[in-house]
Amino acid sequence: MPERHPDHDLIQGEWTERSLVEKLLEPVEKPPPRPWKVVAAVGFVLTLAWLYAIFVTFTKGLGTWGINQPVLWGFDIVHFVWWIGIGHAGTLISAILVLMRQNWRDSLNRITEAMTLFAVLCAATYPLIHMGRAQHFYWILPYPTHMALWPQYKSPLSWDVLAIFTYLTISTLFLYLGLIPDLALLRERSQGWRKKLYGWLSLGWTGSALHWRRYRAAYVLLAGLATPVVISVHSVVSMDFAYGVVPGWHLTLFPPFFAAGAIYSGFAMALTLLIPLRKWYRLEGVITERHLDWMGKVTLASGLGVAYTYLLEIFIAWYSAEPAEWAQQLWRMTGPYAPYYWAMMLINVVLLQTLWFPRFRRNVAWLFVFSILANVGMWLERFVIVVISLSHDFLPGNFHLYSPTWVDWTLFLGTLGFFLFGLAVLIRLFPPSPWRRCCTSTTSLGSTREAPCCTGTWPTLTRRRSF
Amino acid sequence: MGWPAFIPVTFEITILTITVGIFLYLLYLNGLPLAAHPAVLAPRYREALVDRPALFVYATDPRFDPEATRDLLRALGAEVEEVRRA
Amino acid sequence: MEAVKVLTEEEARKAQPKEEKRVSFYPPWPQGEHAWAMTVDLARCVGCGLCVLACQVENNIPVVGKEEVGKGREMHWIRLDRYFAEEGVFHQPVMCQHCEKAPCEAVCPVAATEHSPEGLNLMVYNRCVGTKYCSANCPYKARRFNFFPYAEAFIGQGDPRRAKESPLALLMNPEVTVRSRGVMEKCTYCVQRIELARAEAAREGRRIRTGEVVTACQEVCPGQAIHFGDLLDPEDPIHAHREEGRHYVLLEEVNTWPRTTYLAHLKNPNPRLRKEGGHA
Numbered sequence: 001m002p003e004r005h006p007d008h009d010l011i012q013g014e015w016t017e018r019s020l021v022e023k024l025l026e027p028v029e030k031p032p033p034r035p036w037k038v039v040a041a042v043g044f045v046l047t048l049a050w051l052y053a054i055f056v057t058f059t060k061g062l063g064t065w066g067i068n069q070p071v072l073w074g075f076d077i078v079h080f081v082w083w084i085g086i087g088h089a090g091t092l093i094s095a096i097l098v099l100m101r102q103n104w105r106d107s108l109n110r111i112t113e114a115m116t117l118f119a120v121l122c123a124a125t126y127p128l129i130h131m132g133r134a135q136h137f138y139w140i141l142p143y144p145t146h147m148a149l150w151p152q153y154k155s156p157l158s159w160d161v162l163a164i165f166t167y168l169t170i171s172t173l174f175l176y177l178g179l180i181p182d183l184a185l186l187r188e189r190s191q192g193w194r195k196k197l198y199g200w201l202s203l204g205w206t207g208s209a210l211h212w213r214r215y216r217a218a219y220v221l222l223a224g225l226a227t228p229v230v231i232s233v234h235s236v237v238s239m240d241f242a243y244g245v246v247p248g249w250h251l252t253l254f255p256p257f258f259a260a261g262a263i264y265s266g267f268a269m270a271l272t273l274l275i276p277l278r279k280w281y282r283l284e285g286v287i288t289e290r291h292l293d294w295m296g297k298v299t300l301a302s303g304l305g306v307a308y309t310y311l312l313e314i315f316i317a318w319y320s321a322e323p324a325e326w327a328q329q330l331w332r333m334t335g336p337y338a339p340y341y342w343a344m345m346l347i348n349v350v351l352l353q354t355l356w357f358p359r360f361r362r363n364v365a366w367l368f369v370f371s372i373l374a375n376v377g378m379w380l381e382r383f384v385i386v387v388i389s390l391s392h393d394f395l396p397g398n399f400h401l402y403s404p405t406w407v408d409w410t411l412f413l414g415t416l417g418f419f420l421f422g423l424a425v426l427i428r429l430f431p432p433s434p435w436r437r438c439c440t441s442t443t444s445l446g447s448t449r450e451a452p453c454c455t456g457t458w459p460t461l462t463r464r465r466s467f
Numbered sequence: 468m469g470w471p472a473f474i475p476v477t478f479e480i481t482i483l484t485i486t487v488g489i490f491l492y493l494l495y496l497n498g499l500p501l502a503a504h505p506a507v508l509a510p511r512y513r514e515a516l517v518d519r520p521a522l523f524v525y526a527t528d529p530r531f532d533p534e535a536t537r538d539l540l541r542a543l544g545a546e547v548e549e550v551r552r553a
Numbered sequence: 554m555e556a557v558k559v560l561t562e563e564e565a566r567k568a569q570p571k572e573e574k575r576v577s578f579y580p581p582w583p584q585g586e587h588a589w590a591m592t593v594d595l596a597r598c599v600g601c602g603l604c605v606l607a608c609q610v611e612n613n614i615p616v617v618g619k620e621e622v623g624k625g626r627e628m629h630w631i632r633l634d635r636y637f638a639e640e641g642v643f644h645q646p647v648m649c650q651h652c653e654k655a656p657c658e659a660v661c662p663v664a665a666t667e668h669s670p671e672g673l674n675l676m677v678y679n680r681c682v683g684t685k686y687c688s689a690n691c692p693y694k695a696r697r698f699n700f701f702p703y704a705e706a707f708i709g710q711g712d713p714r715r716a717k718e719s720p721l722a723l724l725m726n727p728e729v730t731v732r733s734r735g736v737m738e739k740c741t742y743c744v745q746r747i748e749l750a751r752a753e754a755a756r757e758g759r760r761i762r763t764g765e766v767v768t769a770c771q772e773v774c775p776g777q778a779i780h781f782g783d784l785l786d787p788e789d790p791i792h793a794h795r796e797e798g799r800h801y802v803l804l805e806e807v808n809t810w811p812r813t814t815y816l817a818h819l820k821n822p823n824p825r826l827r828k829e830g831g832h833a
Contacts, residue, residue, distance in 0.1 A: 021517050061734050062683070063700030068625030070694050072685040132683015132698065132735025139663045139682055149680070152664035157686055159475040161662070166483040173490050181516075188513045203494065204501030207516045208523070211497045218493040225486050229479070236475055244690045245656050245807050322806070390689060394804055397634035397647065398694040400625035469579070 011107065013285040020286070021185070024431045027281050028186065035280045036424060043421025050414020053407050057129055064407045071390045071402035076130035077240075078382045079412050082265070083123030084164070084237055085258075085378060087171070088230060089266025090116025094174045095226035098219070104294055107286050111277065111423075111432045112270045113175040118422040119269070120168045122415040127160070129411075156239040163229075163236040170226050177219060180205050182431055197429075234262040241385060247328035248389030251316065253309055260305030261378060264348075267299040268374035273423070275368045277432065286433055293362055299374065300355035306381070307349040324394050331392040332384060336401060340380050341388070347377030565819065568798030575810055577654055585670030587761065588784035588812075589742055591768070592794040593646055595818040597778035600644030604770035604779060605631045608648075611743060611769035613725045613732075615703035628697045630740040631770060643818050646770070646779070649674060649695040649740035650803065650811030657687035657696065666737075672784075672812050673742055683735040692807045695739055702734040742781070743768040763788045 011020070032040075056064055067074040090112040097105035128137055140151050140161050151158040183202035190198060205211070238258035241249035251257075271292065278287040317329035332341045351373060354360040361367065387402050494500065506512060506523045515521035524536055560568070608614065608630050617628050636643040651674045658666050658674065665680040666687055688696035705713035708721045708731075716722065725731055728745035732738050743766075750766045763786050771779040782791030794800065799817040802810075 018517055061701040062698075063621070063626070065700075066624075067685075067700070069627070069688075069697070070625065072688050072698060127684075130684070132685070132737070133681070133733075134683075134735075136682045139680070149664070151662055153476055154469060154472040155660045155662040155686070156475075157660065157662035157684055159479070162476050162479040162483075166479045166486075169483060170486050173486060177490065177493075185513070185516045188507070188516060203499040204504060205499065206501070206504050206506055208497075214493055214496050218489050221489050222486060225482050225489075229482050232475070232478065236479075239475075240686075243660065245692050246689065324806075393694065394692045394807070395634060395647065395694070396636075397632060 011286050012288045015285065024286070024433050025186070025189070027427050028429065028431055029189070032428060033280050035276070039420050040424040043417045043424055046413050046417020047421050049410050050418055053410035053414055054129055056407055058134065062132060064405060066402055066404040066408050068400055068402065070393060070398045070400045071387055073386050073390060074402050075404050075408040075412060076126045077386045078379070079415065080123050080126035081237055081382045081386070082379050083119045083415065084234060085262040085265040086269040087116045087119035087123060087266065088234060088262035089270045091167070091171050091174060091226050091230045092263055092266060095223040095230060098223040099227060104291055107291055107433055108270065108274065110178060110434050111274060113171060113178065114423055114426045115270060115273060116171045117175055118419045120164065120171060122419050124164055124168065125415065156236065156243045159236045160240060163233045167229055167233045170222070170229055174222060174226065177222065178434055179430055181207065182434060231259050234258040246389050246393050247322070247324040248385065251313065253312060253316070257306065257309040260302045260309070261381065263302035264299060264306050265375060265378035267295055267302065268371040268378070271295055271299070271367060271371035272375060275364060275371070281432065283433070289362060289364065292364060292367055296355050296361040296367055300352065303348060303352040303374070307352060310345060310349060328389060328392055332388050335392065337388045341384055344377055344380035344384055347373045348381065565798070570796055570798060570800035571802065571805070573802055573805055573810070576808060582653065582668050583670050587671045589672050589747065589781070590784050590791055590812040590814070591742065591779065591781045592791055592814050592816060594778045594794070594816040595643065595645055596799070596816065597776035598644045598646065599776055600633055600635065600642070601775060602633055603773045603775060604646055605629045605633060607769040607773035608740070611726060611729070612741070613704065613729045615707040617703050626700055628703060630697065640820060645815070647693055647695060647803070648813065650693055650809065650813040651742060652809035652811045654808060654810045656690045656692065656809060660686045660690050662686070673744060676737065676739055676741065678730055678732055678736050678738065681736040683737065685737065687737055692804050692809065697738050699732055699734050699736055699738070704731045705733070
């Protein structure tokens with residue numbers, strides 16, 4: 001008795017719940033397509049290169065990087081901020097869109113949450129290895145010592161540590177919580193080591209209706225708590241700069257600017273990943289063009305916030321009548337790094353406007369090209385903020401340009417490789433889209449929408465604590 | 468005088484502890500992690516995980532009686548294939 | 554920002570020291586027995602660089618070599634800024650300004666750079682983890698970072714692992730820590746000399762005498778441009794320096810309240826000379 005899938009208005013094609021499950025478990029249960037092998041292989045090789053570059057950094061010293069006296073934060077912090085920004089789409093989709101009852105996030109949340117996890121992991125490595133004495137990294141954590149030495153909580157860096165740790169924990173919990181029912185099904189369907197793995201990870205989830213009810217409540221509570229964290233993490237990262245006196249950093253506008261930029265770059269990276277993925281795994285019916293259109297709209301909205309700040313930065317530099325600020329702005333626009341600045345303006349201000357037009361936004365090819373460009377644009381933005389600001393501060397005697405070394409580049413490509421490799425492994429182990437869709441989102445908020453898939457299983461006759 | 472500097476850290480730690488707490492409390496309420504559950508051994512359990520409703524009656528239920536419960540379920544139109552003793 | 558100001562003789566005579574606008578949310582630091590401060594008279598500075606050298610010898614600053622300096626990684630705690638103007642070349646030695654509201658102190662996540670009650674901006678080498686945030690946030694960029702094991706490589710004649718057995722270790726000033734790889738360092742106001750003077754004064758049961766503490770750069774300056782003194786000592790000539798019309802604070806707009814201050818370069822060139830030889 002095939003019934004239409006309850007989410008038939010959000011997905012494309014004739015799906016029943018069962019046929020959709022079969023489709024979504026394909027990436028895990030069937031041999032991977034050819035592109036998967038290429039991505040995993042490239043990712044693995046780059047990960048090894050990354051480990052080598054870290055080894056060189058640790059054994060020889062930070063001098064192997066391109067950083068110098070005024071530009072003490074170079075590619076390390078550029079990429080740290082870049083990755084953290086990319087890591088924002090996942091929890092945004094899981095948390096904020098749940099609260100806003102945007103059911104379309106169900107097709108996207110798993111893969112973007114996985115993206116978040118790896119992006120934040122990549123980001124978190126940079127502050128660790130950029131320390132001069134990384135062996136003492138734990139001094140930044142608040143742990144009791146016999147010398148009664150604590151971190152200095154006036155420093156935004158110590159806020160950063162906790163913000164990122166919190167964010168990493170919450171996004172991992174989100175990903176994991178969403179995975180538990182999928183893992184239970186996989187446990188029942190697989191053999192050998194996989195059965196063992198899924199058995200352990202699914203924690204013995206049975207699918208009882210009572211469990212589902214508590215599960216949904218917990219999911220929404222987590223969403224409510226994660227929402228302020230999504231906004232706060234990049235705001236806290238922005239305070240590393242806004243707190244400083246360096247011209248080009250010292251701007252109270254930074255927290256909302258960084259939050260908008262994070263959402264923008266996160267959605268851009270999600271598009272970059274989803275568009276090839278839906279093609280390789282033939283998921284066009286689940287991740288439909290309407291989904292891409294919605295994502296394009298969010299990209300546009302957050303991108304406009306970024307573009308607005310660029311223009312306002314110029315105005316404030318002029319309006320503050322602060323010579324160093326204005327000199328910094330002119331240095332960005334006309335100095336040796338001007339091509340970077342203008343490329344950033346071209347992508348994030350001019351090309352962004354194409355997303356206003358359905359003709360461009362609904363063109364999957366252009367959306368893919370633009371999403372890559374937006375990633376580049378956001379990389380340039382972080383380069384402008386970190387490197388260009390530091391290279392030209394107050395006293396002319398300090399000015400010095402920055403040129404990255406092969407170690408810097410390998411560290412960057414290495415994190416890219418680790419990111420791709422991690423995602424490739426995750427897709428082989430866990431389905432890229434949750435099959436039990438409506439259960440994690442709006443129905444739990446008492447929406448009027450019917451959710452048969454959540455009410456049908458395991459009504460229990462008893463009121464025992466656990467079953 | 469320096470108290471505003473402690474706001475971000477207080478905020479993050481609050482959220483962190485509550486989130487982890489909710490997760491652990493969910494596991495506690497649901498009695499997870501659970502090593503084994505008799506329902507899993509039912510022949511068509513896999514379908515119950517996807518789109519079929521299934522009913523699990525605990526023998527510890529005070530009103531449980533192997534015969535009477537089976538008859539009740541039969542009367543409601545269910546097919547009872549076997550009664551398992553765990 | 555003007556590098557050069559042309560004044561009439563009248564104006565030059567009447568000039569008042571530039572009043573510093575000091576604004577802060579925070580209470581002042583607790584005041585110790587002394588309040589160390591430095592003035593640099595730029596009119597007396599000829600830009601010879603002896604202060605840089607004396608500082609290097611006194612404070613065990615490693616020689617890093619041409620390649621590293623080319624990358625912008627010089628380790629000298631004093632930087633000699635040069636400004637080229639119509640009126641000639643102006644030199645300005647810039648070292649850690651020992652700000653009372655130091656931007657570097659606020660941003661260190663492990664409290665490795667701290668303020669002493671005597672106004673010194675202290676650097677705790679063995680607490681430093683090397684985030685480099687302090688230097689990024691220093692408007693004077695007076696801090697130096699050990700990108701490589703410079704000191705060990707210098708002592709070990711190129712091989713940092715041989716530093717412990719090398720006789721070159723005897724070259725180092727035993728009063729000053731030799732910094733390891735990955736820590737930040739900067740001008741300390743020759744804190745080892747302050748402590749030596751304090752110990753001697755304590756032994757003799759007296760206060761530190763006016764002008765008893767002399768920093769390495771001050772000791773060696775041929776033009777006597779650098780003066781180190783105690784703001785709490787009414788006898789100290791530093792008060793006269795700070796009341797001069799040429800007195801100013803570098804980058805006052807950043808509101809850092811530096812303890813190191815400058816006396817502007819004052820020139821009174823013969824008008825006939827200027828006509829003939831340009832600024833030569």
